[in-house]
Amino acid sequence: MTSPTPNVPEIDPKAKEMLFRRYWSNAGWTKGIITPAEYDYAKRAGLMFDPMSLSHDAVIAKAENIRSQVSPESVGQAFLASLSTRRLDWRSALGSLAAILHLPSHSFAARPNSVSCRVCGEIREAVDIDVSVFSFERLKWGGVRHAHPSYAMLDLEWFVTTPSAQPTSADQRILSDAIERISSLPDAARPADLEKALRGLLPSNAWERRTIIDILGLSGILIPRNRPTFWGEYPFTIDRESPANKNDWTYPILWWTGADGINREALKFWFPNLPLSE
Numbered sequence: 001m002t003s004p005t006p007n008v009p010e011i012d013p014k015a016k017e018m019l020f021r022r023y024w025s026n027a028g029w030t031k032g033i034i035t036p037a038e039y040d041y042a043k044r045a046g047l048m049f050d051p052m053s054l055s056h057d058a059v060i061a062k063a064e065n066i067r068s069q070v071s072p073e074s075v076g077q078a079f080l081a082s083l084s085t086r087r088l089d090w091r092s093a094l095g096s097l098a099a100i101l102h103l104p105s106h107s108f109a110a111r112p113n114s115v116s117c118r119v120c121g122e123i124r125e126a127v128d129i130d131v132s133v134f135s136f137e138r139l140k141w142g143g144v145r146h147a148h149p150s151y152a153m154l155d156l157e158w159f160v161t162t163p164s165a166q167p168t169s170a171d172q173r174i175l176s177d178a179i180e181r182i183s184s185l186p187d188a189a190r191p192a193d194l195e196k197a198l199r200g201l202l203p204s205n206a207w208e209r210r211t212i213i214d215i216l217g218l219s220g221i222l223i224p225r226n227r228p229t230f231w232g233e234y235p236f237t238i239d240r241e242s243p244a245n246k247n248d249w250t251y252p253i254l255w256w257t258g259a260d261g262i263n264r265e266a267l268k269f270w271f272p273n274l275p276l277s278e
Helices: 013-023 036-044 056-067 072-085 088-100 131-141 150-159 169-183 191-196 207-219 263-271
Strands: 050-053 126-129
Touching: 013 036, 050 056, 056 088, 056 150, 072 088, 072 169, 072 263, 088 131, 088 150, 088 207, 126 150, 131 150, 131 207, 169 191, 191 207
Parallel strands: none
Antiparallel strands: 050 126
16 A cells, blocks of 8 residues: 655544444444544544534535535546555545535435435435545445535535645556556456456455446446436436335446446546547
C-alpha cells in the first residue's frame, strides 16, 4: 500500500476507532456505547456529528447546490487515488455525484402506499438524519447509500472540504487492469463475477470491492441495457425494478451482465486522462 500524498491529512485513528465502535463489532452492526467525552472528541475530529433534521425539499435544494460545486473529474481523481491508498472516504464521492448529477428539481410526490417520494425516495417531513452513521459507512466501505439524496448531499459537502491525494500511475494501472478484467468476462457474467474479477487487484475486502462495483454502476461505466440508469438521466425510485429472484446488489448494477460490457463514454467522462488499450 502506498503512503498518502504529503500535506493530505490522515484520518484521526482515535476518532475513527470511536466511530467504528459505535456502529460495528466483530458480529456486524451494533449499538455500541461511547462516552460523551469520546463523542465530543470524534466530533472535533470531524468524524461524528449531531443528527440533522431536513425535509424532502430541503434535501433536494442542498443536493442541487452542492453538486454545482463539484466537477466530474475531481471525484474521478479522488476515486482513483483511493485505489492504492485504501482511503475509502475519497472513493465515495464519485458514486454520490453520479447518483444526483441528473436529479431533477421537484417537490415531494408521494409513492403509492408509501411515505417516500416517488422521484427520489426521500421522506416529505423533516426527519432526524443520523449523520454519524453516514460518516461510518463512508469510511468503512466507501459509502452505501449513494442513491439516497440525503447521503449524496452530505458526502459531497464533506468532499469539498476534505483534501484528497492526487492519483498515481499505480492507481491508474489498477483501474485500467480492472477494466481489462471486466471486458474479458463472458456474456453471462453477473455482478458477483465482477467482484471475483477484482480480487487481488487492489488492497480490499469483498465488501469494498462490491462498493467499487456499485459505484461503477451508478457512474454509468457498468450499466445494463434497456433499463433506466443514472447515466445521462435520473431513474425515479418507482422505476428501479428488482429481479424476481433474490439479488442483494444495488440498482442499476443488479441488472448488469457481461454482455453489457463497459460504457467507454462514461469511463472517459469521469476519468479523461486514464490510459486504456483499445
